Amino acid sequence: MPSLQPSLFDGDRLTLDDAIQLSLASLTAYGERYRHWAVAYSGGKDSTATLAFVAWAVHNGYVPRPQTLTVLYADTRMELPPLHAAALGILSSLSITGTQLVTRTVLPAMEDRFFVYILGRGVPPPKNRFRWCTPQLKIEPMHAALGAWRDFVGEKFLMLTGVRLGESAARDQRIALSCSKDSGECGQGWFQTATPEAMADTLAPLLHWRLCHVFDWLYLDERHGLDTEAIAAIYGEEDIRTGCVGCNLASRDTALERLIRHERWEHLRPLLELKPLYAELTKAKHRKRKVEPELRQDGQWSRNVQRLGPLTMAARAYGLDRIFDIQQRAGVDLVNPEEETVIRQMWADNIWPQKWSDQDADGTLPLDAIRLTLGGELAVQPRIV
Ligand code: SF4
Known part of the structure; x- marks a missing residue:
């Protein structure tokens, strides 16, 4: 458990503005080598913070403007509904001058979708030692879309991810294993290491941001101009795990549990029955x-x-x-x-x-x-x- 005791060096910690300046510097240094940038957007907090940051920086000319900025939204069809709605809202409200903005929604192939695979083909729900879902719902569709984009632009592009290293080695471990832990964002760390090199070079401009920077930027900083209410309702100021609703690999559906405490999303309570349904379906009698x-x-x-x-x-x-x-x-x-x-x-x-x-x-x-x-x-x- 992280220590809450302030250290002697707390006074030297980066402020959000310091963190933003570093991010602008890294995006400037690496970004000017590429004419085309892409963001693989999941709708989670780190991903949204990254997208909001990149769009803000490009729009205002704080970094060299790429020819195109492509935002690929990974719609697994299993996202928490308010996060999904918020992601679509953010995508539609993005506005960038001086750069061609392309937004695309990336869906898994029909036969690979979560319930089609389980209820159509009959494959049991995923579990820790049988995790077919992340590649199928997230990695493969995004790779296919990025590959098509690479062929379209005809050159390697810069892939921007929301991966953060934060402050501690423990946190680094959580990123690497984010699918099997109770916090982080399913598939994100995995994607970072799995992006084929020939397709894109990867930059994580918010790599050094602390969790509080992410929340301050999303909730309190008005410079990006995006609506982050649903993100605030789900995360609050905690580093909870998000991914598919009812994820069978997480011990609890913390994000959903938090969400239904809000009257506005109380109607989503029946989604808590998904995990027990998956447990039922894995019994021998089925x-x-x-x-x-x-x-x-x-x-x-x-x-x-x-x-x-x-x-x-x-x-x-x-x-x-x-x-x-x-x-x-x-x-x-x-x-x-x-x-x-x-x-x-x-x-x-x-x-x-x-x-x-x-x-x-x-x-x-x-x-x-x-x-x-x-x-x-x-x-x-x-x-x-
Ligand atoms: S959130 Fe859970 S169900 Fe969804 S892809 Fe990740 S591990 Fe699989």
């Missing part, structure tokens, strides 16, 4: 199971003998009914009509994840238990009843 041991490509037996697999068709239908009930009571759009059509078509086409089919056993079928010994042999334990 899934298929392998009966026979599987051989891996290297000729060894797969370690997870008789593993549980995808959701049964009945579980997918149950899940979709529950999602419709939750979204109707919360007044939001978790599965839209287009996604519902795709999900139902996948059921009609009898779609299963690779290596699975409706011929696989139900997860609760009584079986002789087979396990892999330490020596790599199969051991069978006959069932008792």
Whole structure:
């Protein structure tokens, strides 16, 4: 836990204005080497602070103006609704003179969207050791969009991210692991390290900003002129984790819990039922199971003998009914009509994840238990009843 005791050096800490001057200096030094800049925008606090800063600096001519500034908003379709609405509002109110501003919303491919993947294809909800969601919802769509942008402009561009190192090594660790910790912004640190070098060079102009700088800039500084009320309602002045609503990898949905304390967003309370629904869907009674041991490509037996697999068709239908009930009571759009059509078509086409089919056993079928010994042999334990 960080110490609240002021240190001897607190008086030397950067003020927000100092931090802004440093950011302007780094953006000037690196920015003038590129004609095209891009911001991968998530709607989170660091990302919004970065976008607001870059737009303000370019608009006012405090840094050399690029030819184009492209803002790619990563819409996972799973954002907290007020954050999503705020992000769209911020995008539409951005105004920059002297530079061509391009704003685009980047969506995951239809078959990769969160509920289409779970309820259409039958892949169980993500969890810590089965985290299919971040690449699929965030990284891959953004890379595809950036790749297309790189091809369009025909040269390497400057990618601006909201990654901050803050003050302590502990914080650095949290950035690197932001998807599995209780604070930070899912996928952001990951994106930073995963941006292909040939596509863009990456600069984090707010790298040295402390958390208080971010909040002071967003909430109190009127220079950027953007509406940050929803961000303030979610974060307050804490470094809480944001990402998909009901994220199954976070121990609690802190952002949602904080939000529904506000009367204005109390109607979102049914979204708290998402995590329990994911827990329900991962039970054996909703899934298929392998009966026979599987051989891996290297000729060894797969370690997870008789593993549980995808959701049964009945579980997918149950899940979709529950999602419709939750979204109707919360007044939001978790599965839209287009996604519902795709999900139902996948059921009609009898779609299963690779290596699975409706011929696989139900997860609760009584079986002789087979396990892999330490020596790599199969051991069978006959069932008792
Ligand atoms: S916020 Fe959670 S569910 Fe969403 S991509 Fe990140 S880890 Fe996955």
